[in-house]
Amino acid sequence: MGLDYQLVLWNKHKKTYDKIIVVSMLLYLILFAAITLVFNSETSLETLVLRAFGSLAIVLLHVILVIGPLSRMNTRFLPILYNRRHLGVSMFITALIHGGFALIQFHALGDTNLFYSLFTSNLDYNTLTNFPFQVLGFFALLILFVMASTSHDFFLKNLSPTVWKRLHMLVYLAYALIIAHVFLGAFQQETSIFTIGFLIVGFLIIGSLHIISSFREAKIDKFIAHKDVQGWLKVCTIEEIDDDRAKIFTVQNERIAVFKYDGKLSAVHNVCKHQGGPLGEGKIIDGCITCPWHGYQYLPHNGQSPPPFTEKVATYELKLVENVVYINPKAFEEGTEVEPTLF
């Protein structure tokens, strides 16, 4: 959490992860160049640069796309999710070098505007073997640019987390465009079972992880609580919730996190105001609900971020009958004080 906007919000952990990202990228580029020079020594420098940065961008995109579902399935991946934004910007810079270099290499040497040349030099849209694949890469790069340039808390706050998240879901369209760009471009010119296999296996892994995790999420949403005579919903017994942790329930299409801490129970809306992280998968740290994604904090009894922060989430009323927890499905206004239920 930060009060002021900074160009890059670094802390000790992010610096460590960024160093790992930079070193890994450099190692990949050096290794790629070395292997190319050994096995294909006639490759020109321009081709080497294009292929090294293009393939690195694809590898990074694969890593980025598996982080989300992996961290939904296993909390050990959450620290990587915390640093995903910097990885995304690094991927964009790599793709920009590839795309920019290709644009200059293939379109800047004529007497027409290089963008005009990009869109008109090949108009063979009715064939797959000679499809204008560079146009697909250009549109993917455009999406990555929009995403990288809005990868900042300033845009997140001003666009609203929902709009921001929807905007950043365009990465899936960019992924499809990049797959088409490579399959209709590079693979038509120079076919290798290894590179084709990498992208096919990569797609199978990414696609399966996303689909499995989305079906697991849908299963949680299908939870139906029993109503008592006053309309309260019976959700669980108190023993089912671990200390300083929460259990998540879906009530009227919204998820609610019921936290157990210091002999008390409190319930808040499960969606963090920062990036929509699942608060109920976080824990109570220093008396505050702490979002597992980026560490945003809220007080459990009123859903307010501790001063001087101003984020607020909706709160819910709970009651305990013997050891069974009931929830009133009607949400209070965000930040409303609710007396915790004691046990």
Place this chain on the structure above:
Amino acid sequence: MTSGLRKAHKYSWLLLAIIIPLIMFFALKDVSLSSGNDSATSFEPSKEPILKMVENDVIKVSLLSNSIEIILKRTLKNASSIAYISDLSGNKNQIIGQLSTVGVYRFNMETLPKSIILYDELKGELITKLDF
């Protein structure tokens, strides 16, 4: 995430699970995994009997039984080199295909064209014209 975003994620991936394999399948359908060259270009002229042949310093065009073979003799400076069937006055009638590097290009064609032109669509200029 809100329930709307969760649904959007789910349906996006269900859609991609259909679209991406289709892209991969159709893109690789005609690709030969044993050859590094694309299917339109080779460096070996056809051994089929040539019905008619014309040439100039840029291209050599041979009409085969059901296809046309264009040999690009030298690298062109034009970024865009499209081959068209044309009439004798040089009007473009039908696209044959695009030529890029030096090599042999083969295109399916059943009737004898009167004339063939190479045209630079970017500069809007005629590169060369061959009459049969």
